Amino acid sequence: MSEEAKTSLNRREFFSFLAVGWITFGAAAAGFASLIFRFLYPNVVFEPAMDFVAGSPDEYPDGVDERWKNGFGVWIYKKDGRLVAMSNICTHLGCIPTWLPAESKFKCPCHGSGYYPNGINFEGPAPRPLERYKISLNSEGKIIVDKTKVFRYEKGEWNIDGAYIDV
Amino acid sequence: MIKEAINYLSSPLYSFTAFIFLFWLSLKRIDIVGTKKFGLGLLIFILVIFGWMISDPVFFSVISLPDNIPIIILNALVFWSTWFALYKGHQNDLRIERGEQPLEGTPENREKVWAWPNLVYTELFCGILCTVFLIVWAIFFKAPLEEPANPTWAPNPAKAPWYFLGLQEMLVYFDPWMAGVVLPGLIIVGLIAIPFIDINPKGNGYFTFKERKFAIAGFLFGWLALWIFLIQIGTFLRGPNWTFYGPFEYWDAHKVVAENNINLSEIFWIKLFNTSLPKNIFLREIFGIIFVLVYFVGVIPLITKKWGQSYLERMGTIRYYTMVFLLLGMALLPLKMYLRWFLTLKYILAMPEFELNL
Numbered sequence: 001m002s003e004e005a006k007t008s009l010n011r012r013e014f015f016s017f018l019a020v021g022w023i024t025f026g027a028a029a030a031g032f033a034s035l036i037f038r039f040l041y042p043n044v045v046f047e048p049a050m051d052f053v054a055g056s057p058d059e060y061p062d063g064v065d066e067r068w069k070n071g072f073g074v075w076i077y078k079k080d081g082r083l084v085a086m087s088n089i090c091t092h093l094g095c096i097p098t099w100l101p102a103e104s105k106f107k108c109p110c111h112g113s114g115y116y117p118n119g120i121n122f123e124g125p126a127p128r129p130l131e132r133y134k135i136s137l138n139s140e141g142k143i144i145v146d147k148t149k150v151f152r153y154e155k156g157e158w159n160i161d162g163a164y165i166d167v
Numbered sequence: 168m169i170k171e172a173i174n175y176l177s178s179p180l181y182s183f184t185a186f187i188f189l190f191w192l193s194l195k196r197i198d199i200v201g202t203k204k205f206g207l208g209l210l211i212f213i214l215v216i217f218g219w220m221i222s223d224p225v226f227f228s229v230i231s232l233p234d235n236i237p238i239i240i241l242n243a244l245v246f247w248s249t250w251f252a253l254y255k256g257h258q259n260d261l262r263i264e265r266g267e268q269p270l271e272g273t274p275e276n277r278e279k280v281w282a283w284p285n286l287v288y289t290e291l292f293c294g295i296l297c298t299v300f301l302i303v304w305a306i307f308f309k310a311p312l313e314e315p316a317n318p319t320w321a322p323n324p325a326k327a328p329w330y331f332l333g334l335q336e337m338l339v340y341f342d343p344w345m346a347g348v349v350l351p352g353l354i355i356v357g358l359i360a361i362p363f364i365d366i367n368p369k370g371n372g373y374f375t376f377k378e379r380k381f382a383i384a385g386f387l388f389g390w391l392a393l394w395i396f397l398i399q400i401g402t403f404l405r406g407p408n409w410t411f412y413g414p415f416e417y418w419d420a421h422k423v424v425a426e427n428n429i430n431l432s433e434i435f436w437i438k439l440f441n442t443s444l445p446k447n448i449f450l451r452e453i454f455g456i457i458f459v460l461v462y463f464v465g466v467i468p469l470i471t472k473k474w475g476q477s478y479l480e481r482m483g484t485i486r487y488y489t490m491v492f493l494l495l496g497m498a499l500l501p502l503k504m505y506l507r508w509f510l511t512l513k514y515i516l517a518m519p520e521f522e523l524n525l
Contacts (some may be wrong), residue, residue: 154520
């Protein structure tokens with residue numbers, strides 16, 4: 001072979017170089033893209049568990065109990081021997097209402113929706129009552145609140161099994 | 168005594184009605200409003216009233232929050248630009264009446280200059296001034312730094328950024344899907360559509376009011392009454408629990424307001440017919456469905472017959488009906504506000520089963 005063959009590429013060699021180049025570039029780009037994709041997800045998620053043990057039923061007096069509101073976002077409400085777990089998310093736009101013991105109602109600070117202690121909406125723009133979470137007793141007689149399952153009043157779900165416990 | 172009267176009269180029902188009336192009056196008597204004397208007089212009047220109001224400690228504590236200062240700047244700018252445009256328009260209307268050209272059309276005002284450097288230098292200078300202003304502002308008024316976000320707690324009152332307070336006030340009267348997605352979407356689409364709907368060449372390049380009465384009044388109503396004014400209510404008159412408080416009223420978190428909102432279906436079935444709500448959703452909401460159909464379909468021919476014939480001929484079918492639809496969408500807000508105030512109505516059409524409420 002002459003000198004010329006070493007300094008210049010023939011057609012076949014050119015294409016193989018091109019292919020290697022593009023594959024390398026594509027792999028690098030894909031690696032970068034996957035890094036960016038991974039970066040979008042948080043390293044540590046500080047989320048409370050979706051279900052928790054809420055003590056035994058006889059700990060709760062009648063009315064609204066706020067002990068699980070901070071942390072789990074659940075109000076326990078007891079009336080006529082029936083215990084329910086209420087979501088603390090306003091059904092209007094998802095703010096967190098405040099429990100006003102003096103007025104005996106929940107009042108949302110964002111747009112003024114108001115709820116009775118049992119979660120029924122009566123003032124402001126809230127279109128439906130507060131949702132309820134699945135509540136049950138475990139083998140030791142402790143209350144288990146499961147936030148993955150919700151019961152909605154307007155769908156007539158407040159009276160089905162799991163929406164309440166009788167104590 | 169006067170302060171109590173002001174507190175009472177600034178409730179949304181009275182103040183919104185008064186605002187609409189004053190808006191109508193000032194466009195009706197543009198021959199008075201569009202003069203320098205009136206502008207100066209009104210400015211002095213507002214400053215005196217504002218000075219008197221600011222001497223009240225409760226009002227001052229609300230108005231001097233760092234978050235609320237932009238709204239005072241906004242008020243000054245809106246007042247100035249609205250009056251200035253009306254003034255210029257009125258001057259030109261008088262000129263046109265006398266058979267002269269509008270001020271912007273005279274030969275000495277039609278002289279052309281280069282964008283570079285005339286415009287670009289001005290823009291650069293404005294940009295520098297704005298940056299200086301923002302830096303000074305940021306030094307003097309600290310942004311409130313609060314504790315880490317807690318998903319199970321909300322501040323009371325929880326207020327949106329100042330430019331969204333009109334939207335938040337709108338949400339008091341509507342379902343989040345309507346006031347949070349549909350109506351803002353209509354606002355944006357409607358603003359984009361204006362140059363395509365409005366093909367009237369009058370007023371291009373010069374101020375005028377008389378030649379564009381309907382267009383100017385319609386736009387200013389949406390802008391001043393339904394956006395700027397609602398921002399004022401949301402900022403200065405809404406306290407804890409989003410309850411209404413007069414400008415001189417202490418924000419007592421335990422103020423009790425008797426409010427029991429009901430849906431149109433409950434008004435009809437329970438109050439008028441004395442029966443319980445029907446089980447079938449569509450039968451239950453039949454009056455709301457009828458209302459929506461009448462409002463968005465039935466009313467349009469009536470409007471067209473009474474006011475719209477000349478617009479329809481001038482604008483063409485598609486443009487005209489798009490405009491009427493957008494205007495009806497805009498009118499939904501004041502309509503819904505008055506229904507809430509007079510009938511304590513919550514939703515005309517309430518189908519929480521499908522997350523559909525109007």
